[in-house]
Amino acid sequence: MTSPDAADPTEEPVTVTDSARRAALAALPDAERTYLGEITAAVTAAVGDDVRGLWLIGGGAQAAYDPGVSDLDVLLVTGRRWPAPARTALGERIVHPALPCPAVGLEFVWYADPDLHPLGDPVVFALNVNGGPGRGRLIGLGPEPGDDQWWAVLDLAAARRVGVALLGPAPNEVLPEIPRDRLVAAIRDSQAFHDGPDAGSPNRVLNLARMVALLEDGRWLSKAAGAKALRERAPQFAPVLDAALTARADGSWIDTALASALSDRVRDLAR
Secondary structure, eight states: OOOTTOOOTTOOOOOOOHHHHHHHHHTSOHHHHHHHHHHHHHHHHHHGGGEEEEEEEGGGGGTOOOTTTOOEEEEEEESSOOOHHHHHHHHHHHSTTTSOOSSSOEEEEEEEGGGBTTBOSSOOOSEEEEEETTEEEEEESSOOTTOOOHHHHHHHHHHHHHOEEEESSOGGGTSOOOOHHHHHHHHHHHHHHHHTTTTTOHHHHHHHHHHHHHHHHOOOOOHHHHHHHHHHHOGGGHHHHHHHHHHHHHTOOOOGGGGHHHHHHHHHHTO
């Protein structure tokens, strides 16, 4: 269970407004906006009117896209399950370099509505595409036994709150609400990953900072906004936040011990 002073991370805020959507898209460089248009066109060509929604998520949806550092994260939901050849064809069409990605990488995940309502365990995705100038190529057609699932739970929960529609309605009209216990369990699993094989990554620090904001205030923030919020609330973490932001910008890693106290704070909040 969560700490008694923690906020409810599943509490729903006001839906992203049209003006916020326009602002988030306008904040992207021209090449990235054009690229998202090409992704949208490829999706429409592949599945037609079966699209229930296509959303930009992640930092790009929060006007926090950082050229040369950030990925572009896109989530698709269709009304029905599609056969593997159709899913593979879309993956081959949009994966870098078939469709050159102007960001560090693309993270694109497709779900079928029957696999979201109810949400399975494990979470079943139809297609997972990664690739870009700074990312390895991946086209996955579903989870494998033993795969980590925390990322899918966190992506769906965040997308429901902050996703920006490229096609279709607001994400909270389509995506399932994630039960609090499952979301907090995913936060714990995410922390275990970042404290383990990802311990030296600056994203460990920045994701931990975001989790503090989520668990304490119920806010889904970008990495940069999460770091700013934590600095204001807990100035003692300023050195590790500065080190992480610098390392993220120059592509380096940091001393794994720097994040220990921050990791302890998240662990306490997610008890």
